[in-house]
Amino acid sequence: MKIPDISKAIKQAVNNNFTHQLRLLKDLVKTDSTNPFTPDTSDPKAPIEKAVSDRLYLELKSLGFSPKRIGVTTARPNLTCTWGSPRYRKSLIFNGHMDTVPLPESSTAKTLLPVVKNNRLYGRGSLDMKASLSAYVFALKAIKDSRLPLSGKLILEFVVDEEPGACSQLGTRHLISQGITAKAAIIAEPGNKVGIGHRGGYRFKLTTLGESVHTGDTKWQKKEVGHNAVSDMAKVIAVLDQLDIPYKPSRLFPGKKPVFTFPTLIKGGTAINIVPEQCIAYGDVRLMPGNSDKQVRLLIEEKLAHVNNLRYSLENLLYAPAVELDDKEEIVNTVKNTFATIQGKTPLVQGIGPWNDAWMLWHLGGIPTITQVPLEGGNAHAANEWVSLKSLIDLTVVLAITAIRYLGANDDFS
Ligand SMILES: [Zn+2]
Numbered sequence: 300m301k302i303p304d305i306s307k308a309i310k311q312a313v314n315n316n317f318t319h320q321l322r323l324l325k326d327l328v329k330t331d332s333t334n335p336f337t338p339d340t341s342d343p344k345a346p347i348e349k350a351v352s353d354r355l356y357l358e359l360k361s362l363g364f365s366p367k368r369i370g371v372t373t374a375r376p377n378l379t380c381t382w383g384s385p386r387y388r389k390s391l392i393f394n395g396h397m398d399t400v401p402l403p404e405s406s407t408a409k410t411l412l413p414v415v416k417n418n419r420l421y422g423r424g425s426l427d428m429k430a431s432l433s434a435y436v437f438a439l440k441a442i443k444d445s446r447l448p449l450s451g452k453l454i455l456e457f458v459v460d461e462e463p464g465a466c467s468q469l470g471t472r473h474l475i476s477q478g479i480t481a482k483a484a485i486i487a488e489p490g491n492k493v494g495i496g497h498r499g500g501y502r503f504k505l506t507t508l509g510e511s512v513h514t515g516d517t518k519w520q521k522k523e524v525g526h527n528a529v530s531d532m533a534k535v536i537a538v539l540d541q542l543d544i545p546y547k548p549s550r551l552f553p554g555k556k557p558v559f560t561f562p563t564l565i566k567g568g569t570a571i572n573i574v575p576e577q578c579i580a581y582g583d584v585r586l587m588p589g590n591s592d593k594q595v596r597l598l599i600e601e602k603l604a605h606v607n608n609l610r611y612s613l614e615n616l617l618y619a620p621a622v623e624l625d626d627k628e629e630i631v632n633t634v635k636n637t638f639a640t641i642q643g644k645t646p647l648v649q650g651i652g653p654w655n656d657a658w659m660l661w662h663l664g665g666i667p668t669i670t671q672v673p674l675e676g677g678n679a680h681a682a683n684e685w686v687s688l689k690s691l692i693d694l695t696v697v698l699a700i701t702a703i704r705y706l707g708a709n710d711d712f713s
Contacts, residue, residue: 305447306640309699312441313692320695321420321688323358324433325413327351328422334398334462338502338617341460341467346374348397348459355397355432355457362440369477370459371469378457379479382439382449389451389706390481391630392666393435393698394471394656395488396461399424400680419676419685426676430686431487431694432457438698445699451706454481461656464500464617471656475664483630483705484660484668487694488651489679489686493635494671495628496551496650497657499586499621501595504579505561507531508610511569511576525574529567531609532578536562538602539582544595546587551623551650558585559595581616585652592618619654622661622670633705634669637697646673672697 313320332351336342352368359366359380370376378397402411402423413422420430435455442449456479458470488494509528518524544557560583567578584595592615603609624631626648639645650670657668675690 305445305703306700308445309441310696312444313437313695313699316437316440317692320433320437323436324420324430326354327429327432328413328425329411330354331411332398332424333401334460335401336463338464338466341463341469343372343469344374349374349376351397352376352378352457355436358436363443364439369474371473375459375469377459377470377474379474380439380455381452382442383452383706384448384450386450387452390454391451391702391705392454392456392481392484394456394458394484394486394660395428395432395435396470396656397432397457397459398462399427400462402682418688420688421683421685423684426489426684426686427679428488430674430691431489434487434691434695434698437695438702441695441699442702447703447708449703449706450709453702453706454479458656465655466617466619471659472663475659480664481666484666485634485672486655486657486668486670487672487674487698488655488670489674489676490651490671491673492647492649492651492671493631493638493673494651494669495624495626495631495648496622497654497670498552498555498650498652499590499658500617500619500654501584501586501592502617503582504614504616505535505582506612507535507578509574509576512574514572514574519574527574528578529575532565532567532580534606535603535611538606539599542598542602544590544598547589549588549623549650552587555587557587557590586621588621588623591620619658620662622657622668623650624667628667630667630669630705633701634672637701637704638673641693641697
């Protein structure tokens with residue numbers, strides 16, 4: 300089969316199956332997988348994504364595939380599904396998270412109910428990123444329907460615990476630790492470009508330590524005992540206000556630089572008449588390629604060394620290094636050219652702001668990973684989140700054709 304014939308066959312298969320795909324997507328949206336955790340509280344025993352994982356498992360089974368549950372615990376099962384030649388000439392991963400962010404307090408359970416209106420599907424998680432999960436399943440189904448024997452391996456990965464900050468031990472990182480690897484990967488996070496990198500992030504907790512004493516105490520009046528941790532934090536804030544993080548400008552992130560924000564949250568003191576014993580403040584840092592948590596820690600420590608009589612502790616909460624792919628990578632060209640063929644215009648190829656599990660695949664697994672794909676929708680993380688169904692069909696077609704082009708097929712196809 301030649302490329303135009305393959306495109307035709309895939310488009311036809313995706314369109315034929317789309318009612319079925321939409322049913323799956325509606326079920327995924329209806330099934331709550333709200334992840335309330337932060338990186339430090341994530342619970343391996345809380346079945347956040349279990350029902351979504353089970354629904355996908357059943358779907359893949361009924362379509363004739365052999366999905367596998369691979370979790371740190373049975374409550375948080377990642378799901379994988381492999382298709383293609385075991386000869387393993389080439390391999391490709393489609394990776395996506397099953398959890399969604401918590402619902403806004405003002406919303407009701409209704410936001411989970413999928414509603415189709417004006418060729419859009421509304422509902423929590425529809426865009427981020429349950430539509431893409433449905434696209435993975437039905438891209439694979441279209442490849443199977445086309446009867447093209449792939450001369451490589453396509454691996455679907457549906458992972459847990461991404462939303463708290465893409466730094467979990469339970470999801471993508473666990474699959475890498477189990478030896479699941481490929482020559483390239485795609486994380487079909489929705490956006491308006493082909494993402495070939497993301498900025499990184501570092502979050503920390505800084506605690507100043509004082510000595511508590513009643514403000515009416517004579518020893519406090521004489522400054523013999525007591526030390527105000529909140530006053531110390533004020534000095535720390537003033538000193539860190541000047542913190543500049545050296546960086547190299549990157550072609551992928553035009554106009555961007557590291558951003559140090561401190562504090563973003565703060566808490567100190569226990570009562571109006573007690574000298575505060577401790578003050579806790581949090582900071583958030585956006586990183587460019589080449590920046591690291593160690594570098595930022597060192598800069599903080601250097602600054603704080605100049606504050607007199609300061610006792611403090613600095614704790615890492617999260618670290619995700621930036622990802623920067625070469626735009627000449629084969630997977631980048633394949634995805635870009637396939638979108639251009641299907642949508643009639645070449646997509647923007649650039650780095651993206653928010654980080655995701657791509658840094659694990661790239662830095663821990665050595666797998667060049669696409670960090671975003673064009674998928675039209677709106678209001679991600681809000682109550683009225685939606686995804687365009689036309690755009691979802693395009694994405695499903697693009698993913699199937701990308702897999703065929705990238706992996707090759709045992710035919711006269713080249
Ligand atoms: Zn996401």
